[in-house]
Amino acid sequence: MPNLSSARAIAVMLVGIVAAFWLSLPAPAAGKKDAATHVRDRVAAMVAAQAALDILGDMSGGRRMFDRRLAREAQRDLSRQIRAIPSLFRSGGVTPRSRARPAIWQEWDNFTRLSRRAGRAVRALDTRRLNRMRQGLTAVVQACLQCHALYRRPP
Numbered sequence: 001m002p003n004l005s006s007a008r009a010i011a012v013m014l015v016g017i018v019a020a021f022w023l024s025l026p027a028p029a030a031g032k033k034d035a036a037t038h039v040r041d042r043v044a045a046m047v048a049a050q051a052a053l054d055i056l057g058d059m060s061g062g063r064r065m066f067d068r069r070l071a072r073e074a075q076r077d078l079s080r081q082i083r084a085i086p087s088l089f090r091s092g093g094v095t096p097r098s099r100a101r102p103a104i105w106q107e108w109d110n111f112t113r114l115s116r117r118a119g120r121a122v123r124a125l126d127t128r129r130l131n132r133m134r135q136g137l138t139a140v141v142q143a144c145l146q147c148h149a150l151y152r153r154p155p
C-alpha cells in the first residue's frame with residue numbers, strides 16, 4: 001500500500017498526464033468542417049431560400065393571401081440566404097451526394113457574380129404591392145436558375 005503522500009504524488013502526476021493529453025488534442029475544429037458538413041450547410045441554406053421564395057411565389061400566384069409583413073419577412077430571409085452563398089461555398093468540397101459542379105471553384109468570380117445578381121434581384125423586390133412583387137419575382141427565379149444551369153448538376 002503506498003502511503004498518503006505518495007498516493008498524492010501519483011494523483012498529481014495523473015492530473016498532469018491527463019491535462020497534457022487534452023492540451024495535445026487539436027482545438028475543437030472551429031471553421032474546420034469536413035466536406036459532408038459543408039455540403040449539408042449549403043444545401044440547408046438553399047432549401048431555406050426555396051421556402052422563402054415559395055411563400056412569395058404562392059402570394060403572387062394567388063395560392064396564398066398577400067400579406068405585406070409576411071412578404072417582407074420572406075424577402076429578408078431570402079436575402080440572408082443568398083448573401084451567404086459565397087461563404088458557404090468558398091471552402092469547397094464535393095461529396096457524392098452534392099450536386100455542386102467543380103466548375104464553381106474554377107470559375108469562382110463568375111459564381112460569386114451570379115450570387116450577387118440574385119441578391120440584387122431579391123433586394124429589388126417591392127413587397128408592398130402585389131403587382132410589383134410579382135414582376136420582380138421573375139428576375140429572382142431567373143437568377144436562381146441561371147446559376148443552377150451552370151453550377152448545379154441536374155438530378
Ligand code: HEC
Pocket residue numbers: 039042043046047049050053078082085097098099100101111112114115118140141143144145147148151152
Ligand atoms: C450562385 C449560384 C446559385 C444561386 C444564385 C442559387 N443557387 Fe441554389 N444551388 C446552387 C448549387 C451549386 C447547388 C447544389 C449544392 C450542392 O448540392 O452541394 C444548389 C442547390 C439548391 C437547392 C438544393 C436542392 C437541389 O435541388 O439541389 C435548392 C432547393 C436551391 N438551390 C434553390 C435555390 C433558389 C430558390 C435560389 C434563388 C432564390 C437559388 N437556389 C440560387 C447554386 C445556386
